[in-house]
Amino acid sequence: MELMDANLCQVIQMELDHERMSYLLYQMLCGIKHLHSAGIIHRDLKPSNIVVKSDCTLKILDFGLARTAGTSFMMTPYVVTRYYRAPEVILGMGYKENVDIWSVGCIMGEMVRHKILFPGRDCILHEWVQTASQARDLLSKMLIIDPAKRISVDEALQHPYINVWYDPAEVEAPPPQIYDKQLDEREHSIDEWKELIYKEVMNFEERTKNGVVKGQPSPSGAAMNSSESLPPSSSVNDISSMSTDQTLASDTDSSLETSAGPLGCCR
CATH class of the missing domain: 1.20.5 (Single alpha-helices involved in coiled-coils or other helix-helix interfaces)
Structure with a gap:
């Protein structure tokens, strides 16, 4: 695998606008979809296990805790770093693929707040994220306590906050070898x-x-390379050119419209 420029821990400290944030999340979800389509649960998604290049190409690493779905062998509560651990894992319940979606929700919240979303020892110390409406809606669906009601990876890819990047060639690519x-x-x-x-x-x-x-996607489940869909010279997706000013979208999320604006010139 090629050398990447940074892990997500470093990127989180930057002021990410919603174009960059939604594109990074889109790639995470593509990678997770390819894993899940092969019956694999990552079980340890966290910023330090996600690496990024300066053009916003993202890859998922560290499959040491990954297991195939539907086996009793994988049903251990001692997985997922504590801050990104889903409630069903904490409670020692059986869990399925959408345990990874909870982890992505925690990562998304951390990208917005620039610090861990759930750092407290109990629920009283937890804070809710104040951000744009579409991002907040997606986050609330990822962080539903009941795993049966939590958004699936396919539903997340169709969400308006993510769907602006949707490319069937990436999302519906053949899964890795079973x-x-x-x-x-x-x-x-x-x-x-x-x-x-x-x-x-x-x-x-x-x-x-x-x-x-x-x-085809990498057998490791990493998201597709974006070099064909996004020009390398695009300033919108160049992490090295990220602004230090606050650039979060307003509640209207006008920056996510595909008919005009930054995303229109990045496809």
Whole structure:
């Protein structure tokens, strides 16, 4: 994987306008959708596990806690960094793919506030985010306590705050190769693990050589590269040129209209 310029912890300290923020969130959701389509839950989404380039290309890292959905093996409460941990995880309940959506909501709130959204020891110390209406609406749907009512990744990608970036070639791209759900539960010796890794590398190289994976999302579940949809020279998506002034949109969210304004020239 190529060298990235920063992780999201550093980007969060900048004054992000809603164009940049919604585009970063769009890429996160694309990456999560590709993971979930292969039956994989990341389970440890946080700013330090997300890296960004100066053109706002985003990638998701650290799959050490990732597990396949629907197995009893993954139902442990000792996952997800505390500040980004969904209520059903804290309570030791069974959880599904949308545990990752709660984490994205916490990351989004942190991008708005420039500090951790839920840092308190109890609910009394928690603060609610004051931001533009569309962003606030999406955030409220991501942070619904009841996981059955929480917004799904597909619904989030269709939300007006995110949908301005929607590209079927990215969102509906073929999922990564379905992971062997029993692999994590098997006992292997070191030599057996080496052989499995070697076979996986050779298989990937063969598929790459034959062009099978060309134009498809990375098997790691990272979001699609934006170089085709967004010009590298675009100042709107160049983190290195981010303003230090407060640029959050008003409640009308006029900056998110696709018919005119900054987004219209970035597609």
